[in-house]
Amino acid sequence: MAGLDSVLACLDLNLDRAVGRLSDLLRIPSISTDPAYAEDCRRAAEYLAGDLSAIGFDAAVRDTPGHPMVVAHHEGPAPKDGVKAPHVLFYGHYDVQPVDPVSEWHTGPFEPVVQEMPDGTKRIVARGSADDKGQLMTFIEACRAFKAETGGLPCRVTIFLEGEEESGSPSLNPFLDANREELSADVALVCDTNMWNRDTPAISTGLRGMVGEEVVIKAASRDLHSGYYGGAAQNPIHVLANILADMHDADGRVTIPGFYDGVEELPDVVRKSWDSLDFSEADFLGEVGLSVPSGEKGRSVLEQTWSRPTAEVNGIAGGYNGKGFKTVIAAEASAKVSFRLVFSQDPAKIRAAFHAFVEARLPADCTAEFHAHGGSPAIQLPFDSPLLEKARGALSDEWPKPAVMIGMGGSIPVVGEFKSRLGMESLLIGFGLGDDAIHSPNEKYEMSSFHKGQRSWARVLAALGEG
Ligand code: BES
Ligand code: MN
Numbered sequence: 001m002a003g004l005d006s007v008l009a010c011l012d013l014n015l016d017r018a019v020g021r022l023s024d025l026l027r028i029p030s031i032s033t034d035p036a037y038a039e040d041c042r043r044a045a046e047y048l049a050g051d052l053s054a055i056g057f058d059a060a061v062r063d064t065p066g067h068p069m070v071v072a073h074h075e076g077p078a079p080k081d082g083v084k085a086p087h088v089l090f091y092g093h094y095d096v097q098p099v100d101p102v103s104e105w106h107t108g109p110f111e112p113v114v115q116e117m118p119d120g121t122k123r124i125v126a127r128g129s130a131d132d133k134g135q136l137m138t139f140i141e142a143c144r145a146f147k148a149e150t151g152g153l154p155c156r157v158t159i160f161l162e163g164e165e166e167s168g169s170p171s172l173n174p175f176l177d178a179n180r181e182e183l184s185a186d187v188a189l190v191c192d193t194n195m196w197n198r199d200t201p202a203i204s205t206g207l208r209g210m211v212g213e214e215v216v217i218k219a220a221s222r223d224l225h226s227g228y229y230g231g232a233a234q235n236p237i238h239v240l241a242n243i244l245a246d247m248h249d250a251d252g253r254v255t256i257p258g259f260y261d262g263v264e265e266l267p268d269v270v271r272k273s274w275d276s277l278d279f280s281e282a283d284f285l286g287e288v289g290l291s292v293p294s295g296e297k298g299r300s301v302l303e304q305t306w307s308r309p310t311a312e313v314n315g316i317a318g319g320y321n322g323k324g325f326k327t328v329i330a331a332e333a334s335a336k337v338s339f340r341l342v343f344s345q346d347p348a349k350i351r352a353a354f355h356a357f358v359e360a361r362l363p364a365d366c367t368a369e370f371h372a373h374g375g376s377p378a379i380q381l382p383f384d385s386p387l388l389e390k391a392r393g394a395l396s397d398e399w400p401k402p403a404v405m406i407g408m409g410g411s412i413p414v415v416g417e418f419k420s421r422l423g424m425e426s427l428l429i430g431f432g433l434g435d436d437a438i439h440s441p442n443e444k445y446e447m448s449s450f451h452k453g454q455r456s457w458a459r460v461l462a463a464l465g466e467g
Contacts, residue, residue, distance in 0.1 A: 001154065001462040001463075001465070001466060003149060003150045004458065004459065004462045006149045006150075007142075007145045007146050007149045007150065007458045007462075008145075008455050008458055008459075010145040010148055010149050011141060011142070011145045011451070011454045011455055011458060012451075012455075014141075014145070015447075015450075015451055018137065018141045018450070018454065019114065019124065019447075019450070021051065021137065021141075022112070022124065022129075022133065022134055022137045022450070023112040023124075023126075024047065025044065025047055025048070025094070025128075025133050025137065026110065026112040026124075026126040026127070026128055026129060026133055026134075027110055027111070027112065028040050028043050028044045028047060028110070029096075029109075029110045029127075030043070030044035030067075030094055030095050030096055030128070030163065031095070031096055031097070031098050031099070031166075032066075032067055032095035032096070032163055032164050032165070032166050032167040033097075033098060033166060033167040034098060038067065041067040041068070041094075041095060041163045042061070042067070042068055044094045044095070044163065045061045045067070045068045045069070045070050045094060045161070045163055046061055048070050048094055048140075048161055049061045049070050049072065051140065052070070052072040052140065052159060053072075055140075055143060055144045055147050056074060056147055057072035057073060057074045057143075057157075057159065058072060058073045058074070059071070059072035059073075059159075060072070062175075064164075064171035064174075064175055065170075065171055066163075066164050066170050066171040067095060067163030067164050067171070068163060069160065069161065069162055069163065069171075069175055070094070070159070070160070070161040070163075071158070071159070071160055071161075071179070071182070071183070072158065072159040073157075073158050073159075074143070074153050074156070074157045074158075074159075075152075075153075075156055076152075076153060076154070076155050076156030076157070076465070077152055077153070077154060077155075077465065080467065083467050084156075085154060085155045085156060085464070085465040085467060086155050086156070086185075086186040086187065086387070086464055086465070086467075087155065087156040087157075087158070087185040087186050088155050088156070088157055088158070088185055088186065088187055088188070088189050088461075088464060089157075089158045089159075089160055089183060089184075089185035089187070089188045089189070089418075089424065090136075090139050090157060090158070090159045090160065090188075090189045090190075090191070091160050091161075091162070091188055091189070091190045091191075091192075091414060091418075091426075092132050092135060092136025092139065092159075092161050092162075092190075092191055092192060093132045093136070093161065093162045093163065093164075093165035093166070093192065094132070094133060094136065094161050094162070094163050095162070095163045095164060095165055095166050095167070096127050096128035096131070096132075096133070096166060097127065097131070097166050097438075097439045099127050099441070101441065102441075104441035104442070105441045105442055106125075106442055107125055107126075107442075109126060109127040109441075109443075110126060110127060111126070112124055112125065112126035112129065113125050113126070114447070115444075121446065121447065121448065122446075122447035123444040123445065123446050123447060124444060124445045124447065124450065125442060125443070125444045126443065126444075127443055128443070129436075129443055129444055129445035130432045130433075130436035130437075130438050130443055130444065130445040130449070131166075131192070131432065131436070131438035131439065131443065132165070132191070132192050134445035134449070134450055134453075135191040135192060135430055135431060135432065135445075135449075135453065136161060136191060137450070138191060138431060138449075138450060138453035138454045138456070138457055139159070139189070139191055139454075139457045140159070141454040141457075142454050142455075142457035142458040142461060143157065143159075143461075145454070145458060146458065146461065153461065153465075154461050154462050154464070154465025154466075155461055155464050155465045156185075157461075158182075158183065158185055160183060162414065165192075165412075165413075165414070168212065168373055168374030168413075169374065169413055169414065172413070172414060172417060173417060173421065176417055176418075176421045176422060177421060180421065180422060183422060184422045184423070184424060185424060186387075186424075187387050187424065187425055187426070187427055187464075188415070188418045188424050188425070188426040188427070189426070189427050189429065189460070190412060190414070190415060190426050190427065190428050190429070190430075191429060191430050191431075191453075191457075192412050192428075192430055193408055193410075193412070193428045193429070193430030193432065194408070194430055194431075194432040194433060194434060194436075195430070195431055195432065195433060195449070196277065196404050196406055197278075197433070197434075198433065198446075198448070199399060199400040199401045200399065200400075200401040200402075200403070200404055201395040201396070201398070201399045201401075201403045201404075201429070201431070201456065202403060202404050202405070202406045202429075202430075203388060203391060203392060203395070203403060203404075203405050203406075203427065203428060203429055204381075204405075204406055204407065204408040204428035204429075204430070205380070205381045205382075205383055205405050205406070205407070205428070206306060206307070206343075206378070206379065206380050206381065206407040206408060207378060207379040207407075207408050207410065207411055207412055207415060207428070208306070208309070208340040208341060208342055208378050208408070208409055208410065208411055209340070209341035209342070209345065209347060209375075209376045209377040209378035209379070209411055209413075209416070210338060210339065210340055210341065210347075210374065210375065210376055210411040210413070211338065211339040211341065211347045211350050211351050211354075211374075211375045212336070212337075212338050212372070212373030212374045212375070213336075213337050213338070213339075213351060213354055213370060213371070213372060213373065214334060214335070214336050214337075214370065214371040214373060215240070215243075215334060215335055215337065215358055215368055215369070215370055216332055216333075216334040216368065216369040216370075216371075217236040217239050217240045217243075217332060217333050217334070217362075217366055217367070217368055218236060218331060218332040218366065218367050218368075218369070219233070219234040219235070219236040219239070219331060219332070219365055219366050220233055220234070220329070220331050220365075221331065222331050223328050223329065223330055223331050224328065224329040224331075225327065225328070225329075226327040226328055226329045227327060229329055230329060233329050234363060234364070234365050234366060235329050235330075236318065236330060236331070236332050236333040236366060237318045237319055237330055237333040239333070239361075239362070239363060239366055240316070240318065240333040240334070240335055242361065243357075243358055243361045244313050244316075244335060244337070246357075246361065247311050247357070248311070251296065251297040251298075252294065252295045252296040252297055253296055254309065254310070254311045255357075256311070256350075256353050256354060256357045257353060257356070257357070258349065258353045259309065259311075259345075259350065259353060260309070261345070261349070262343070262344040262345050262346070263308075263309060263342055263343075263344075263345060264343065264344075266303065266307050269383070270307075270383075270407075273404075273405060274302050274303075274306070274406075274407070277302070277404060277406065279301075279302060281293065281300070281301040284301055284434070285301070287434070287435060295308070295310065296308055302407070305407075305409040306406075306407030306408065306409055307342055307407060308342060309339065309340055309341050309342050309345060310339065310340045311337065311338075311339050312337070312338050312339075312340070313335055313336070313337055314336045314337065314338050315335065315336040316333075316334070316335045316336075317333065317334050317335075318330045318332065318333030318334060319333070336373070337354070338373075339354070340409065340411070341377060341378050342378045343377075343378045343380050344377070344378070345377070345378065346377070347375035347376060347377055348375065350375075351372065351375060355368075355370055358370075374413065376411060376413035376416050376417075377416055379412075379415045379416050379419070379426075381415075381425065381426060381427075381428065382425065383405065385425065387425075387427060387464065388427060390460075390463040390464055390466075391403075391427055391429060391460050391463065391464070392405075393463060394456065394459035394460045394462070394463040395429065395456055395459070395460065397459055398452055398455050398456045398459055399452065399456075408428070412428070415428070429456070429460065431446075431449035431450075431452070431453035431456070432445070432449065433446060433449065
């Protein structure tokens with residue numbers, strides 16, 4: 001495309017300024033799950049709407065019952081020979097995860113720093129640098145450079161930024177339904193996933209779904225002295241621990257009745273494509289201090305994380321956890337449990353099956369309370385669409401190695417909603433790396449991800465616009 005070279009050169013020339021803009025966004029602690037940061041979430045939305053207006057988007061902060069959305073529109077080029085360039089909807093999220101344990105951070109989570117590593121590579125360290133502020137800015141920087149160099153964009157672009165992705169997206173579905181026309185495009189571009197490795201870009205064609213559940217087991221009417229009552233009183237921590245331990249058998253399979261209903265073996269084409277990826281289980285686990293895959297026996301790590309469902313305890317609470325020691329039998333104990341789902345498990349059925357599993361194991365005098373925390377089905381995207389092929393070619397032009405198609409163990413609920421509510425397919429292209437430590441202390445985004453991510457979007461937009 002005419003002009004692409006100058007757009008790429010513009011991105012190279014302005015990298016420092018782009019890092020400055022990203023740093024301004026990273027300084028805003030937009031933690032969506034904690035109500036104490038609601039004003040900061042709004043500030044992040046306002047910052048982004050302001051930046052998009054500055055480069056010529058018709059942008060607005062849109063209120064919801066929760067944190068606001070940002071929606072911005074930019075027209076596409078005039079039709080060429082009667083053919084219109086596609087309309088793309090870019091999705092990202094400006095909210096971030098909490099920063100705990102804060103003592104593990106080497107620098108302030110909301111004081112972004114650029115660090116140079118011994119091998120000469122650079123990284124931007126801050127909460128949200130990779131998930132998802134750095135990623136969403138790669139797209140905005142590509143648009144900025146297009147505007148500066150060519151005066152327009154190669155496609156009609158709508159940008160849709162959410163502020164509740166990390167906290168179960170409670171406002172998302174009503175917002176999509178209420179703004180269906182406005183948010184419908186030919187394809188959604190979602191930048192919230194990883195590359196295959198430093199040199200190899202990736203398009204993710206599968207995502208696991210998720211069901212989040214909190215369970216509270218209650219027994220006595222108050223906390224008890226564990227000597228006076230111990231031996232006679234039911235202990236809800238024991239009850240909870242037994243139930244949670246019961247969820248897996250010795251082969252790592254989930255024992256909840258009906259859990260595997262609808263779960264299928266991998267189609268041969270997918271298995272072959274995954275087998276051809278250069279992947280070391282030892283390195284994947286070794287990087288985080290582990291050595292033996294702990295999940296379902298007889299499955300590869302890629303299967304365990306991409307195509308098999310899981311049940312994981314994410315948090316557990318009860319009794320005395322302060323300094324020192326207290327001899328107490330707690331009146332209640334609770335756990336947060338998440339299930340990663342694969343095609344075609346039904347989130348509602350999994351939730352109900354878990355409730356039944358817990359209730360069947362409750363001894364006398366115990367009750368269970370449940371609190372739902374989001375649910376979304378797994379996603380399988382087409383492997384062979386023309387848009388995907390164009391994007392794949394564009395990515396392969398930018399990086400040392402050609403783009404590959406991968407699965408993804410994490411969940412991005414909006415992708416399923418785009419399909420079911422707006423009839424829109426998504427292209428999942430992201431530049432994160434496995435060691436970015438998203439959701440963990442010292443989260444970072446590689447400078448190469450940020451820089452070449454921008455260049456990649458410029459190429460993808462140019463390729464999609466070529467028709
Ligand atoms: N960006 C992540 C998804 C992701 C995880 C991409 C790992 C690449 C590698 C996303 O923001 C996320 O964390 N999603 C949550 C969704 C949940 C709260 C419904 C997840 O997967 O836990
Ligand atoms: Mn994310």
